[in-house]
Amino acid sequence: MITKVTQGTAGSTAARWSASQSAHSRIDLGIGATLMIVACCLPMLDPGRYVLGQMTLFFLWAGIVTQWNLIFGVAGVYSLAQMAVFLVGGYAAAMLGFYFGVSLWIGIWVGGVAAVVFSLAVGMATLRLRGPYVMLLTLATTVAIQALLQGDVDCYVKSATTCYPLTGGPRGMVNFGDFGFVKWLGYKYAPLGGYYLALTVLITGTALAVVVIRSPLGTAFKALRDNQTLAASRGVAKVKFQILVFAIAGFFTGIAGVLYAGQFRTIGPNMLNLDTLLFLLSMLVVGGVGTRWGPLVGCAVIMLSQEAMKDLAEWQMIGFGAITVAFVVFLKEGVVGAADKLWKRWRRQLSGSHDESKFSKGGELPFAKAVEGNGQR
Amino acid sequence: MTMILDIFETGLSLGATYAMAALALAFVWNSIGMLNMAQGSILMVGGYASYWSVQYFGLSWWLGFPAALVAGAIGGIATYYATVRWMYKSTTFDTNIVIATVGISTVVENGVVKLFSGYAKRQPFFVDGFVQIGGMAIRYQTILNFTIALAALVFLHFLLTRTRIGTAITAVSQDKYAAQLLGIPLQRIFVQVLVISCVLAAGAGVLVTAVIPLSPYVGGEPLLKAFIICTIAGLGRMPAAFAMAFVLGWFEAFVSYAFGARFGFPSMLLLVMITLLWRPHGLFGQNRIVRQ
Numbered sequence: 001m002i003t004k005v006t007q008g009t010a011g012s013t014a015a016r017w018s019a020s021q022s023a024h025s026r027i028d029l030g031i032g033a034t035l036m037i038v039a040c041c042l043p044m045l046d047p048g049r050y051v052l053g054q055m056t057l058f059f060l061w062a063g064i065v066t067q068w069n070l071i072f073g074v075a076g077v078y079s080l081a082q083m084a085v086f087l088v089g090g091y092a093a094a095m096l097g098f099y100f101g102v103s104l105w106i107g108i109w110v111g112g113v114a115a116v117v118f119s120l121a122v123g124m125a126t127l128r129l130r131g132p133y134v135m136l137l138t139l140a141t142t143v144a145i146q147a148l149l150q151g152d153v154d155c156y157v158k159s160a161t162t163c164y165p166l167t168g169g170p171r172g173m174v175n176f177g178d179f180g181f182v183k184w185l186g187y188k189y190a191p192l193g194g195y196y197l198a199l200t201v202l203i204t205g206t207a208l209a210v211v212v213i214r215s216p217l218g219t220a221f222k223a224l225r226d227n228q229t230l231a232a233s234r235g236v237a238k239v240k241f242q243i244l245v246f247a248i249a250g251f252f253t254g255i256a257g258v259l260y261a262g263q264f265r266t267i268g269p270n271m272l273n274l275d276t277l278l279f280l281l282s283m284l285v286v287g288g289v290g291t292r293w294g295p296l297v298g299c300a301v302i303m304l305s306q307e308a309m310k311d312l313a314e315w316q317m318i319g320f321g322a323i324t325v326a327f328v329v330f331l332k333e334g335v336v337g338a339a340d341k342l343w344k345r346w347r348r349q350l351s352g353s354h355d356e357s358k359f360s361k362g363g364e365l366p367f368a369k370a371v372e373g374n375g376q377r
Numbered sequence: 378m379t380m381i382l383d384i385f386e387t388g389l390s391l392g393a394t395y396a397m398a399a400l401a402l403a404f405v406w407n408s409i410g411m412l413n414m415a416q417g418s419i420l421m422v423g424g425y426a427s428y429w430s431v432q433y434f435g436l437s438w439w440l441g442f443p444a445a446l447v448a449g450a451i452g453g454i455a456t457y458y459a460t461v462r463w464m465y466k467s468t469t470f471d472t473n474i475v476i477a478t479v480g481i482s483t484v485v486e487n488g489v490v491k492l493f494s495g496y497a498k499r500q501p502f503f504v505d506g507f508v509q510i511g512g513m514a515i516r517y518q519t520i521l522n523f524t525i526a527l528a529a530l531v532f533l534h535f536l537l538t539r540t541r542i543g544t545a546i547t548a549v550s551q552d553k554y555a556a557q558l559l560g561i562p563l564q565r566i567f568v569q570v571l572v573i574s575c576v577l578a579a580g581a582g583v584l585v586t587a588v589i590p591l592s593p594y595v596g597g598e599p600l601l602k603a604f605i606i607c608t609i610a611g612l613g614r615m616p617a618a619f620a621m622a623f624v625l626g627w628f629e630a631f632v633s634y635a636f637g638a639r640f641g642f643p644s645m646l647l648l649v650m651i652t653l654l655w656r657p658h659g660l661f662g663q664n665r666i667v668r669q
Binding site: 078125128129130131132133135136137139140141143144147148151153274275277278281282285314315317318320321322323324325328329330332 | 412459460463464467469471472473475476477479480481482483484487488490491597601604605608612639640642643646647649650653654657658
């Protein structure tokens with residue numbers, strides 16, 4: 001009975017689905033363009049160095065979380081190795097700069113490629129694992145890398161006064177040059193260089209991420225996430241798609257690492273602290289795991305609340321921890337997911353149409369839901 | 378020869394220290410499929426409970442241990458009401474609970490730093506001295522840790538095989554929906570499992586802090602080591618986890634001796650990666666068929 005109803009509406013829902021897809025694409029394009037224009041124009045208001053610096057940091061974090069969301073939320077591979085990928089990119093460029101004097105502008109590409117290689121290794125290592133085991137393996141990788149970097153204290157470069165380990169040891173890499181914005185733009189306008197560079201990377205990365213989520217590729221990722229066995233039986237190749245998503249996310253994450261290194265002129269093993277991981281995780285969870293705009297929203301919310309808690313620095317981590325718990329427990333679809341749900345319910349009531357819910361993202365069992373929804377009618 | 382005995386003794390001491398933490402982790406995973414990242418903070422709270430009860434309430438040193446167990450029970454109930462109570466019906470419970478418990482442990486750790494400073498303390502629950510056995514100097518603390526961990530293993534075994542609670546827990550771990558249909562109160566079982574595992578974890582915290590100094594961040598390393606032990610043994614396999622604690626202790630002692638102490642921990646992590654690549658469910662783990 002239920003199967004019959006599903007078959008009966010399959011053709012018309014497919015048509016409506018593609019219609020709603022293009023409507024969504026227009027909304028995505030609108031949101032993206034608006035944000036881009038606002039971000040591009042912001043420096044004209046002359047907000048000062050502090051705001052520009054924080055905005056640059058925001059672009060970097062948002063870029064990382066967007067790529068992490070591709071792996072974690074859309075493809076459903078619960079990798080916690082994101083900061084390790086970030087660090088590999090940053091270290092590749094920083095070590096090239098320090099030992100061979102290579103400019104960071106070349107380092108960006110090298111860092112991106114190095115991060116892709118590392119990210120692919122993680123992606124392939126986790127292919128056969130599921131859920132919590134993926135988290136354990138990737139967490140172990142992160143902690144192992146941090147322990148190795150912090151334990152690296154043998155002198156590699158040795159002079160009368162300094163001892164410099166190969167990877168810089170617990171302090172990390174320093175003195176590897178920067179993007180040269182001070183030389184080109186002068187001291188006054190130098191922050192603008194970092195600002196626009198980070199913005200460019202964020203826009204490219206986000207645009208690609210949104211396209212991936214919207215394309216048939218994204219549908220394949222979601223199919224694998226929601227029901228691996230069913231997806232595999234329909235011919236979705238897990239190996240191919242997992243490698244692809246880790247490559248894409250790895251590249252932009254690595255580049256973000258290089259930008260971070262260039263912006264702060266240092267990169268070290270402290271980036272792998274669990275606190276940093278939780279900070280980024282809270283952005284992901286607050287925004288909405290697996291949603292298109294969740295990472296940006298979550299990043300904005302968390303950074304604004306960080307700004308609000310600036311005077312209570314030692315309470316910050318407690319706050320982020322509590323926020324993360326509260327969202328995972330009570331609102332696991334995040335701000336964007338919840339807003340999306342409300343919007344859809346409102347529209348459904350308004351138009352009397354009832355098909356939207358079937359293809360809503362973030363639901364765990366879209367197939368079961370579709371059957372259920374049809375059965376009720 | 379002395380070298381081999383040295384490695385044996387160090388490994389035994391390491392294994393005895395971490396075996397109980399690994400047992401607690403294996404038990405909670407086995408029973409309700411929960412990877413409890415907050416266990417590190419429960420360990421730390423257990424260590425502090427023992428310290429405070431002796432330091433401020435003037436109890437004799439050995440009473441610190443039961444005090445820690447009580448603190449662990451409270452921690453277990455708190456963990457249940459903060460997370461599991463609201464999440465256990467969700468189909469993404471196994472991964473979301475990891476995120477939630479990471480959050481909890483951040484709150485607890487930073488809270489303890491805020492309230493009681495980050496300075497390291499000396500755990501009063503420890504015994505000095507050693508006994509000579511066949512050319513080895515085995516510390517009394519190692520023997521104590523080993524005995525308590527073994528007692529925990531025996532306790533868990535009897536609990537699961539000989540008691541009503543144990544039968545109910547086994548039923549829930551096999552199929553929680555069927556168990557519920559047969560009249561087993563799911564929520565009560567969850568509370569019981571969390572209380573038992575957190576009591577064990579708090580006890581493990583006392584044993585761990587008898588060896589390494591007590592500080593708010595003390596939980597991180599034992600937690601990761603317990604994870605390593607459990608992952609290699611196969612999550613949820615308790616006797617295997619107990620044995621693996623010693624195997625890995627010897628492994629770490631050997632690597633530290635042969636290549637330097639700083640490679641000890643990373644080499645264990647490398648071992649985890651290799652094991653998972655070779656056998657995705659650990660050496661003795663079974664493939665849990667998860668209902669989709």
